Amino acid sequence: MKKQIQELLVQSLAELQSKEIIPPINDATIKVENARSAEHGDFASNVAMIFAKAAKTNPRELAQNIIEHLPESKLLERVEIAGPGFINFYLKQNAHQAIVAEILNKGNEFGNSAIGAGTPTLIEFVSANPTGPLHIGHGRGAAYGAAVANLLKKTGFDVSCEYYVNDAGRQMDILALSIWLRYLQHCDVNLPFPDNAYQGDYVTEIAIKLFSEHADLFSSSEDMTHLFEEADPEIKLDNLIKHSIDALGKDRYQIIFDAGLNSILENIKQDLLDFGVEFDTWFSERSLVTDNIVQQCITKLTDNNWVYEKDGAQWFRSSELGDEKDRVLVRENGQATYFASDVAYHLNKIERGFTKIIDVWGADHHGYIARVKASMQALELSPEKLEILLVQFATLYRGKEKLQMSTRSGQFITLHQLQNEVGKDAARFFYILRKSEQHLDFDLELAKSQSNDNPVYYIQYAHARICSVFRQLDDKGLQYNQAESLEQLESLTEPHEIKLLSALARYPDVIENAAINYEPHQLAYYLKDLANDFHTYYNANQFLVEDDSIRNARLALITATKNIINNGLSLLSVSSPEKM
Secondary structure, three states: OHHHHHHHHHHHHHHHHHOOOOOOOOHHHOOOEEOOOHHHOOEEEOHHHHHOOOOOOOHHHHHHHHHHOOOOOOOEEEEEEEOOOEEEEEEOHHHHHHHHHHHHHHHHHOOOOOOOOOOEEEEEOOOOOOOOOOEHHHHHHHHHHHHHHHHHHHOOOEEEEEEEEOOOOHHHHHHHHHHHHHHHHHOOOOOOOOOOOOOOHHHHHHHHHHHHHHOOOOOOOOOOHHHHHOOOHHHHHHHHHHHHHHHHHHHHHHHHHHHHHHHHHHHHHHHHHHOOOOOOEEEEHHHHHHOOHHHHHHHHHHHOOOEEEEOOEEEEOHHHHOOOOOEEEEOOOOOEOHHHHHHHHHHHHHHOOOOEEEEEEEHHHOOHHHHHHHHHHHOOOOHHHEEEEEEOOEEEEEOOEEOOOEOOOOEOOEHHHHHHHHOHHHHHHHHOOOOOOOOEEEEHHHHHOOOOOOHHHHHHHHHHHHHHHHHHHHHOOOOOOHHHHOOOHHHOOOHHHHHHHHHHHOHHHHHHHHHHOOOHHHHHHHHHHHHHHHHHHHHHOOOOOOOHHHHHHHHHHHHHHHHHHHHHHHHOOOOOOOOO
């Protein structure tokens, strides 16, 4: 309905332009919003206030002109001027009621739109290093990225979801080293274990499995104790990694490396599936090297004079393109950096035909934005094709106790453990209750509670309540005829009914706004408000009345409400139970 009001304004302004009352204007600046309160109507627009200066008149006078030139409409009861020049639109009663028929006729397609126009869109999210299980911080990125993808699909974008597997680099070497050291300990080799290696029990489990499959294939008689005498913990790790590669040889080292990678990646995939998150592609960082994409990218930057050598390394002139300093592409040892892989990866995304690229990163990666966009500009790509969405990690509380987390130390709550404790539905919903860039305190006790204070429970309870009404319908031997109900919607005149109808009509706008702004929390709060409107209606009115027309109309209204709750929750990958 908002778009229909907007079209009426466009036609009115076009008429005023043809009469030279106002100059030509941009239709895109004509905004229509939901009225803030019932006394101000159903919709409002500040269009007269925006164009009054260009029209060389005052806003109220222009508003009056706009109203007088509005086309006839079956939607409108009346249109009024308010305050300094707002235009308030009041809908006819049957305009409210018509939304029920539209929802019931369109089913799950209600709320669909074509604003995406089939735009090939790649959204990359989670992409946690496969060095350990997913923890609750990763869970927020998973829930957010998946919800954004669903909203974009709902609004017409051609969306692919991708997980970037960091299967190369130092962190993976640290994991391989950690597994080997635990393996040697299992072989009764008395060695200390570095504090900054990966400490989790999963490392020991992988090491034990390696021993069961390969026996003493990876044992070593060399004395390694001198390597642990290095004072700098990071240099110590690097020395140990080099030694492990030299001692084992390339092939045996690769077996340990792959064992760690494959075991952890398999668990990550399963945890995400259990969490209701599926990816179309799992993109290997290693493939960027093996397929020569990194080198091609560096060559192109070099040919375009964006690379220079210093201290034996190759540097990208990113400071000339808005970054705070230049960045290393290739270290003095000849190894390409993570940044070089990132540059190549984004080039690859463009070359695969995606015209809209969305990266969901942890907030600690904020500093990477300028350098990646600079690299795209240097490669003569369009940086505006890339949108980077930042997600703050969540802080988990058990009661008043803040739970500490560290992947290296092995002290963390895994996503799997969180789901076991609070369930997928509560976890998915609570993760998107705030803007992604805002800090989130995850309240375990609230998420588990079956009370009205728990928003996901409150919404699901509304859905279950509606299902229970139809079970009572059968028990009482009453009938509901949906086809007839659509001819009896004029019975919906109670204040609670009008409020619920208005809330249902807002759903398509909520979906579009949530999709365009990448804000699934808008949908979450809409569903909470809709549930509140239903519960209020439920407590104030009887549905299973003797009057057929009133009963049919009310049952049609709550069926439409049930459909919207189910539709909205499904976009957040939350279930809609029929009993609770």
